[in-house]
Amino acid sequence: MTWLGYFNTTGVEAIDYILVDPIVAPPHEKPPFVEKLLCFEGCYLAYQPPAYAPAVNASPFLTNGYVTYGCFNAISKLAKPVLETWGEILRQNPTARLALKDRAFDHVYAREKYTDYFGGLGIDTARLILLGQTTPAIRWRRGSRSTSRSIHSRTTAALPPAKRWRWACRW
8 A cells, every 4th residue: 555655556456555535636537657556635745843943934026026936956856957947936036036045055165056057047046046055053943043034034936856767866
């Protein structure tokens, strides 16, 4: 049986069942699963934020007047086709910003590499927000994640690190 972590068929016929809800497997559609469906009402993914999670804030677009896209995954996951797609997104949204966060941006070389690359795509590098590592001493302590969370709260929309997983590689 399979359930949490993947909301599509595994494609493995040896797995007999998959736990789904009407969102994952709408009753009016032919399911694309090789597994038999165990469907129940309600959401099959339940989440309750931890007590130390900050309150949800209003979209930063409302105060900034522009969209800030963000990706805080390791930059080693960012392949050229993804960066080119993001460049196109920024060209189509001329006031938008792009925030990237990785400890590599603590170093001038990485910052220059990304500003040069996006500059080559025709993007004004003033629209890039390249953030380095959150202080390691406080990053993982429960209740002390305010720096990381405040960075997330300044973005309007998250961008995925890969168009297709097979493209996720260093460049």
